[in-house]
Amino acid sequence: MTRRILIVEDTPTIARVQKHIAISAGYEADLATSLAETKAFLANNTYFCAIVDFILPDAPNGEAIHFTVNSDIPTIVMTGNLDNQTKETVEKYPIIDYVTKENKQAYQYLKKQLIRLPRNEFVKVLVVDDSKQTRNYVSSLLARHKYNVLEASDGLEALEVLKENPDISVIITDNEMPNMNGEDLCSEIRLQYSNDEKAIIGISSSNALHLSARFIKRGANDYLRKPFNAEEFYCRLSQNVDMLEYIATIKRQANSDYLTGLPNRRYFFEFTNKSLMRKAAREAKAGLAMIDVDHFKSINDNYGHDAGDDVLKALAQAFGAHFVGQLTARLGGEEFAIYFENETPEESLKLLEKFRRYLDEHSAGLTEHNIHFTVSIGFCFTCSSNVDSLIKEADIKLYDAKQSGRNKIVCR
Numbered sequence: 001m002t003r004r005i006l007i008v009e010d011t012p013t014i015a016r017v018q019k020h021i022a023i024s025a026g027y028e029a030d031l032a033t034s035l036a037e038t039k040a041f042l043a044n045n046t047y048f049c050a051i052v053d054f055i056l057p058d059a060p061n062g063e064a065i066h067f068t069v070n071s072d073i074p075t076i077v078m079t080g081n082l083d084n085q086t087k088e089t090v091e092k093y094p095i096i097d098y099v100t101k102e103n104k105q106a107y108q109y110l111k112k113q114l115i116r117l118p119r120n121e122f123v124k125v126l127v128v129d130d131s132k133q134t135r136n137y138v139s140s141l142l143a144r145h146k147y148n149v150l151e152a153s154d155g156l157e158a159l160e161v162l163k164e165n166p167d168i169s170v171i172i173t174d175n176e177m178p179n180m181n182g183e184d185l186c187s188e189i190r191l192q193y194s195n196d197e198k199a200i201i202g203i204s205s206s207n208a209l210h211l212s213a214r215f216i217k218r219g220a221n222d223y224l225r226k227p228f229n230a231e232e233f234y235c236r237l238s239q240n241v242d243m244l245e246y247i248a249t250i251k252r253q254a255n256s257d258y259l260t261g262l263p264n265r266r267y268f269f270e271f272t273n274k275s276l277m278r279k280a281a282r283e284a285k286a287g288l289a290m291i292d293v294d295h296f297k298s299i300n301d302n303y304g305h306d307a308g309d310d311v312l313k314a315l316a317q318a319f320g321a322h323f324v325g326q327l328t329a330r331l332g333g334e335e336f337a338i339y340f341e342n343e344t345p346e347e348s349l350k351l352l353e354k355f356r357r358y359l360d361e362h363s364a365g366l367t368e369h370n371i372h373f374t375v376s377i378g379f380c381f382t383c384s385s386n387v388d389s390l391i392k393e394a395d396i397k398l399y400d401a402k403q404s405g406r407n408k409i410v411c412r
Contacts, residue, residue, distance in 0.1 A: 003048035003118060006041055006073070008032045008064050010056050014101060018051055018078075021107060025114040035059040038067055047073050049096070049117055051110070054079035054086060062089050069093050074144060076113060078106075094144055097234065116238060120146040123241055124165060127151050128158040128173035128185065129203075134226075138172060138203075141230055142237075155180025159188055168198065169244055170237065174226075175204040175211065183218045190219035196247040199240035203228065257330040259309060260316035268329035272339050272387040279341075280385035287340035287348040287381040290394040294374045294406040296334040307369045308334075314366035315359075315375075322355045337391065345381040345411075352377055352409055360407060374407035381412065 005027040009015040015031055022029040030045065032038040035058045041047075050068040052075055055061075068075045077090050077098040090098045097113055099106050125147045129135045132153075139149045150165060152158035154177040162168055171189065175182035182202055189200060202215035205226040212223040221243075222236050255267035263271075272288075279286055293299070293311065300308040312334065319328040319336070327339040340348040356375060364372040378398030384390050393412065401410040 002026070002028045004028045004030065004045060005114070006030050006032060006038070006045070006047045006050040006068065008038050008050065008052040008056070008068070009078070010034065010053060014053075014078075017107060018110070021111045022051070022114060025111055026118070027114065035064050035067070038064050042067060042071050042073075047071075049074040049076070049114070051076050051078060053077075054090065062086075065090070065093050065095065069095065074117060074146065076110065078110070094140070096145060097231070116241075117146055119245075120241075121148065123170070124148045124150060124168040125170045125172060125237075126158060126161055126165075126168050128153075128155065128171060128177070128182070130154055130174065130177040134174065141233060145234065145237075154178055155182065155185035155188070158185055162189065170199045170201065170240060172201045172203060172237075175202060175215070176206060183214055186215060186218035186220050195219065195221055196244065199244055201236060201240065260313055260330050262316050262319065262336075263327065263329040265329065265331045268327065268331065268337060268339070269387055271327060272390075275339070275341055276387060276390075277385055280383060283383055285381055285383045286390070287343060287345060287379065288387070288390040288394050289338040289340070289348070289352055289377055289379045290391065290398040291336040291338065291375050291377050292398055292402070293334040294376055294402075296373075299371060299373065303369055303371060307367070307371060310367040310369060311371060311373055314363070315373075318355070318359065318366065322358065323351065326351075337394075339387075340381075345379075348381065349379065349409065349411060352379060356407070356409060376401035376406045377409040379409060379411040 003026065005022045007015060007018050007022065007029055009018055010033045019029045019031060030041050032041050035056050050073045052064050052068055054077055056064055065075060065077055075095045077095055078101055079086055079098065080101050082098065082100050099110055125142050127135050127138045127149060129138070130153050135151050139151060142149045150161055150168065152161045156179045158171065158173065173182040173185055182204070186200055186202070189198065200220040202220040202223040203226055204211055215223045221240055224233060224236060255263055257264045276286060293315065296308065299311055323338055329337050331337050356377060360374050364370050376398060378394045378396065378401055380390060380393040380397060382390065382393065397410040397412060401408050
């Protein structure tokens with residue numbers, strides 16, 4: 001979905017730069033050069049956000065800000081000079097941010113803010129405070145930046161909310177609360193989630209010495225003293241959300257195969273070994289399939305390596321459609337593995353056979369080179385505490401499938 005932004009700016013060169021930034025950030029942009037034009041655009045369109053110049057020919061004292069804010073449009077104010085009087089006027093409005101036009105860094109910062117806003121809609125933030133007034137204030141700050149907000153009145157309630165919403169990214173917690181205070185809440189959260197999985201920001205009005213250090217030692221990522229400045233609050237929050245995103249990206253890149261996007265060998269071994277250890281403790285069995293593209297060398301030799309890559313990518317997409325809920329990985333070359341954690345052997349074999357038949361009948365239409373390809377599959381189902389023994393056993397069956405004609409499943 002393309003989001004629409006209203007740019008209010010009377011200087012043509014600056015307006016062009018802002019419009020270029022907005023489009024490069026994924027927005028569809030309308031440009032108003034006066035307050036009158038701004039009113040006309042607002043009357044006829046709905047906007048995701050707005051960039052508003054503080055001084056316009058018919059609005060010399062920031063009057064345009066009133067109209068975008070009153071239309072519930074998240075607003076970024078840009079001004080050439082941010083003196084104290086201008087700053088006081090701007091800060092009276094519930095805006096997202098204000099940016100000066102002085103240097104290139106300001107426009108880089110503007111682009112970053114425009115990229116963050118759509119992202120924030122998918123970021124869940126839990127606000128924990130026994131004061132309803134404080135919860136409402138912090139929640140209103142978050143809503144202004146389009147964060148998805150949940151609330152709790154103490155540490156115990158926060159843990160329940162977190163249990164029901166494990167996709168919460170950030171917890172903002174007061175310290176002085178009944179039942180469970182903020183420091184203890186930090187400790188409880190860190191028993192389940194690491195610093196790179198969930199960010200915790202402690203807040204407190206207490207004058208107690210070393211409270212910020214105690215919060216951080218208990219597992220908080222950051223700390224703010226109440227009453228805090230809204231601008232600093234947003235900067236700290238954005239830094240923590242960015243940090244979580246950077247780490248998630250690094251993990252994803254480290255655990256994914258570069259060509260197919262599937263989990264790679266490293267992630268497959270790590271996940272499967274943990275699962276098998278849990279199952280072995282209960283003497284429970286699990287299934288594993290080794291899958292190999294038949295005559296893959298001939299595909300590369302006859303059609304080229306680009307065509308071979310297309311076959312592997314098509315195969316990965318087919319895995320995604322046929323093995324929802326199972327872990328599928330590329331182990332290397334044209335060799336793939338599927339881990340069946342909770343299925344019976346009958347259910348697993350039924351899924352594998354349906355997949356094998358699908359490729360045999362439809363693979364020619366899965367790549368632009370129209371290459372028909374098949375796979376051989378070796379499957380085993382047993383109790384083991386490590387993945388190496390399962391792979392070894394499934395590999396033997398895969399070899400049998402290759403030797404006995406290919407395009408088939410051989411199982412124990």
